[in-house]
Amino acid sequence: MPELPEVETIRRDLTKLAIGERIVDVWVDPATAPLLLDGSPEAFREEVCGRRILRIDRRGKYLLFRLDDGRTWATHLRMTGRLVWRRSDAPPEPYERAWVRFESGHDLRWCDLRKFGRWRLISCDDEVLGQLGPEPLDPSFSAEALASMLRGRRAPVKAVLLDQRRIAGLGNIYADEALFAAGIRPDTPAGSLEAAAVRRLHEAITDVIRRGIERRGASFRDYVDANGEEGAQQMYVQVFRRTGKPCYRCGTPISRIVVGGRSTHFCPHCQPQAGQAERVR
DNA sequence: CGTTACCTGAAA
DNA sequence: TTTCAGGTAACG
Numbered sequence: 679m680p681e682l683p684e685v686e687t688i689r690r691d692l693t694k695l696a697i698g699e700r701i702v703d704v705w706v707d708p709a710t711a712p713l714l715l716d717g718s719p720e721a722f723r724e725e726v727c728g729r730r731i732l733r734i735d736r737r738g739k740y741l742l743f744r745l746d747d748g749r750t751w752a753t754h755l756r757m758t759g760r761l762v763w764r765r766s767d768a769p770p771e772p773y774e775r776a777w778v779r780f781e782s783g784h785d786l787r788w789c790d791l792r793k794f795g796r797w798r799l800i801s802c803d804d805e806v807l808g809q810l811g812p813e814p815l816d817p818s819f820s821a822e823a824l825a826s827m828l829r830g831r832r833a834p835v836k837a838v839l840l841d842q843r844r845i846a847g848l849g850n851i852y853a854d855e856a857l858f859a860a861g862i863r864p865d866t867p868a869g870s871l872e873a874a875a876v877r878r879l880h881e882a883i884t885d886v887i888r889r890g891i892e893r894r895g896a897s898f899r900d901y902v903d904a905n906g907e908e909g910a911q912q913m914y915v916q917v918f919r920r921t922g923k924p925c926y927r928c929g930t931p932i933s934r935i936v937v938g939g940r941s942t943h944f945c946p947h948c949q950p951q952a953g954q955a956e957r958v959r
Numbered sequence: 960c961g962t963t964a965c966c967t968g969a970a971a
Numbered sequence: 972t973t974t975c976a977g978g979t980a981a982c983g
Contacts, residue, residue, distance in 0.1 A: 679977035713965085756978050758967085773967090792966045794978065833960070842979080849977050899969080901977065918977090919974080938961065941975075 679900045680755045682738060682814065683890030684909065689736045691904030695763045696743075696786065700730045703779040710775040711795050725799055726751060728779070737803070738810045738846030746808040747954055749799055752806045756794035762787050771906075775807065786799030791900065810846040814887050819845065821880040828876060832958045835871060836864035837938035839883070848883065851896055851911075851918045854943050856882040858917045863949045864942045889914070919945040 680688070704726060706719035715722055716926045720803040729745040736742065739760070743751040748922055755761070762771060767783050788795070798806055811827075812819040826855075828835065838844055839853040848856070857864045859882035862875055871879070895901055895909030898919065916926055920943060921934040930947040 680976055684977070754978085757976070767982095772978085790966095792978095794966070795981095837960090840978090851977055896977070897962065898977070936960095938979095 679757050679898075680759070680895065681849035681852050681890070682887055683852070683893075684895035685736050685739050685741055685755065686891050687895045687909065688904045689734050689741055692741075692761070692763065692786075693734050695784070696731050696780070697733065699780040699782055699784070700731060701728065701778055702727050702781050703727065704777070705779075707774075710790070710793050714776060714790075714795060714797050714931050716787075716798065719937075721798065722797070723886075725749075737807050737813070738842055739849070740806060741877040742803070749801055750794065750803065751779055752798045752800055753788075754796045755790070756796065758791040760787075760900065760902055761796035761904060762789065762902065762906045763904050764906075797815075809843050811842065811844040812846065812881050814845055814847055819884075820881075821877050824880045824883075825873065825876045828871055831868040833868055834937045834938075835862060835868040835879070835943060836867045838868045839945040840938055840940065845883070847887070850940050850942075851915065852883075852886050852890060854918045855886045855915055858882075858944060858949060859886060862867075863951050864937050864944050868950060873937065917945060919943065 689770060704723040706714060710717045723901065729747055731743050732746050732847055733744040739754060741753045745751060764785050764787050766783050771787045771789045773789045773791045774787050775790050777785040779785050800806055828838060831838060836853050836857060839848050860878040861880060890911050893909055893911040894903060896911035897908035898912050917932050920932040922931050925932055925945040928947045930945055932943055933946050935942050
């Protein structure tokens with residue numbers, strides 16, 4: 679569920695709450711443990727107990743807890759994961775699968791209805807992040823960088839945007855929203871985009887990601903921030919999950935197709951097929 | 960490349 | 972009952 683803006687919101691929240699905290703205990707639901715961890719819960723507990731959290735970073739959709747022994751507790755929330763900060767005496771959250779307890783009397787509660795989330799304890803970022811493409815808000819993600827990753831590809835442009843090895847952090851919501859903002863049909867072959875369309879897409883990507891962070895993420899179903907509060911971005915989406923509803927710009931009903939195996943939403947009027955004369959706007 | 964599988968519901 | 976789900980990894 680969480681894409682870059684949602685993970686970044688959690689990172690910022692937890693940076694205010696958990697920096698300097700010492701881990702004193704860890705619990706993992708035995709039924710979830712084989713899916714969540716590489717090794718046993720006991721081994722993980724032994725490894726992190728006594729460590730302090732020095733810093734929290736994010737790369738793509740990974741949240742990275744830097745520990746005081748040089749190692750990193752890397753987490754990925756996948757579809758339904760939540761990380762919420764609670765007092766240790768607070769009742770369990772819905773679908774709570776694990777927690778990390780701190781000296782101050784607080785827990786990080788790991789909740790995950792579908793159990794797709796993953797934890798790794800790593801010594802080197804490459805173990806988990808080696809294949810990730812550039813951050814969309816990093817200067818290295820230029821319009822020219824985007825152009826070169828689209829060039830010559832026949833795959834739908836949306837499939838390229840979702841490929842974490844090309845750009846790190848875009849998911850289904852922000853890919854659809856960026857393509858709407860750029861006026862590009864999601865199933866357009868990536869390599870067929872003209873230079874002007876690529877430039878619009880580059881600006882649209884950085885724009886929707888920035889706004890998503892400003893609005894503290896999109897809460898359609900499962901996402902909440904580190905305090906358990908919903909984000910606001912779902913109130914501002916133009917196409918995502920608006921199938922059949924009128925486009926805010928032109929009134930045409932929003933279409934839904936499947937691209938790259940994912941549900942895909944677009945306005946057939948504002949996002950015409952590439953090469954099909956002039957866009958409206 | 961596009962599907963299928965991983966899990967457990969929630970919504971239609 | 973059937974479909975759908977903010978993500979990836981494995982498979983053909």
